[in-house]
Amino acid sequence: MALAQLKIDTTAARLADVDVPQGAASWGNAARADALARVRQMGLPTKRDEYWKYTDPASLTAADAPEAAVFKSDETPLFDAVDRVKIVFVDGVFDADASDDLQAEGLEIERLSDAMATDIHWAKDIYGVLEARGQKPVERPLATLNTALATDGVVIRVTGKAVKPVNFIYLHNDPSSDAILHNVVKVEAGAEMTLLETGPAAARFSKLLEVDVADGGKFNHVRAQGRDHERRAVTHCFARIGAESTFKSFTLTFNGVLTRNECVLEIVGDDAVAHVAGVCVGDGKDFHHDDTVFITHDALNGESRQVFKKVLRNGATGVFQGKILVKEGAQKTDGYQISQSLLLDDDSQFLAKPELEIYADDVACSHGSTSGAIDETALFYLRSRGVPHDEARNLLTLSFLAEALAEIEDEALADDLRDRLEGWLARHR
Amino acid sequence: MLEIKGLEVKLEEEDKQILKGVDLTIEPGTVHAIMGPNGSGKSTLSYVLSGKDGYEVTGGSATLDGEDLLDMDPEERAALGLFLAFQYPVEIPGVGNMTFLRTAVNAQRKARGEEELSAADFLKEVREKAKSLKIDAEMLKRPVNVGFSGGEKKRNEILQMAMLEPKMCILDETDSGLDVDAMKLVADGVNALRSEGRSFLVITHYQRLLDHIKPDIVHIMANGRIIKSGGPELALEVENNGYADILSEVA
């Protein structure tokens, strides 16, 4: 079958029994209708799409979400010790009782449905707008589908230096849940916030985050996607980054049968900084993790970093597709990209497609991608000093991950995530 | 202490015999030196004793205080008190020297059923020992051996030895790459550790180190065997005449 027809059929099947959410003001309805039209026109992706060459989207585009057992752990939930504003979703539905009051100094927080029911709302200029901007030059129809169908989410306007971080907590209770959440953050000029995200959310999770960082703003993001083994997720982050502003995002992923995390950043103002980093650890043939990143430099003197590290064992698969696009005139761009996998056996695989596309002549961009095994010489050296094999291997594994973990600004958070990684490594020996 | 009998070793990957029957007995509290031409098997002996992969023991035995070394994992040998100062110390990017030392010290204590060293005691001890080896605090913070000069790496090996307090210390060409002053520092470090219950096997090409660390017995290794043993004067003979005489003497 021709690819175009296949995509039309896939899209028709996905949308056959879907109800587009109601109750929005006209701008909200328009945004959804527009997205629906766009997704119909693009068609949902299939494995034959170039951009999905390494990851089969079939279970993400299927009408019904495959079930996923709920993972129970007695581990202290992540970020429990952090003084934060908790916003809880259970299987993709906002839980007011479990959440804190939606207010904090420097922040205006509303539920997406409330914002969408308001005739005049700042979110109108961002919801689906940054997502639509991020469709060029590569189409991301699953993001557009999210814009059309998202049933819940939160919008946050950052008006000053937020004292507390906001923590979206995504609980997964129902083995057949299929959640679609769409969050919007607007960081006003000179304002700052930290967003924490935790949890698997659902059996199948589609999540989209749009972030607009105005001049001199700062957005700091740390996320962990839970420990469920069977869950699937496709997440998108679209950010527009203004002059002298900073955007930093770090993602930790344990397990998961399928994860596709797309991050699309556009530096539109001079002297801006954008960092995106991630660590994933996977054990077994049923682990597939895909980081897809696209950073566009469209301003002077921008700095971007992509640092992705993966630990793969027992037939796990890791994917990295990362691009730095430096537009004409984006002089003095400093772009760095590294993607590395540590393969703990011969069965695991790392598929990487690092890309640079540069139309300015005065830039410094570098990229590197490697996959390799544990350094046997270093392992022996440690063991000869009395460090037991597994402990030595874990120490070397954590050292492999260090560059990515160093991207987390808050050291206490970084230490916590490192401890949990150590725990995972100890459990998967 | 260390007892090696008829040790025969070949490479695992190819049919190449490297050690062809090594006999060596080291009594507690003594210092032995091994000299010998390049490629004679000195480093191989030290690696096989510490448990490196890639070698196959085809005959003989090696015991430390009566326990069969060759059957143990490298970490077990270390916990038993065996230490090898590497001819080529390994760089480990991403692992801080301090973390490395503390992990090693505590792993060995744990393996021996002893209590872990407290962070404060550990720090105090490292600082003292590092100071006497002229290893500055900044070097301790860096990743293990990364960006260290050749001499700094060798001093770092001696620091590890001082912290781990092994009973059987093998030093593989710890003098190579050291300037005159550093050699004195290293020798002082070794001499400070000399005690009744601790033995040393010093592999070297030069008499100079042996001026500082006085050996009780000197062995000459050639072609995978110890072909001659004697007193410190044997090292002087090698220094003056090379190996030709000794080799033809036993041939």
Ligand SMILES: Nc1ncnc2c1ncn2[C@@H]1O[C@H](COP(=O)(O)OP(=O)(O)OP(=O)(O)O)[C@@H](O)[C@H]1O
């Ligand atoms: N892993 C290996 N693969 C191939 N050859 C090896 C290996 N290990 C040792 N050999 C060979 O075994 C022989 C002994 O090597 P070894 O390193 O033990 O010598 P050495 O006496 O320490 O020499 P030097 O004085 O140069 O340090 C050499 O011929 C060396 O090439």
Ligand SMILES: [Mg+2]
């Ligand atoms: Mg050697």
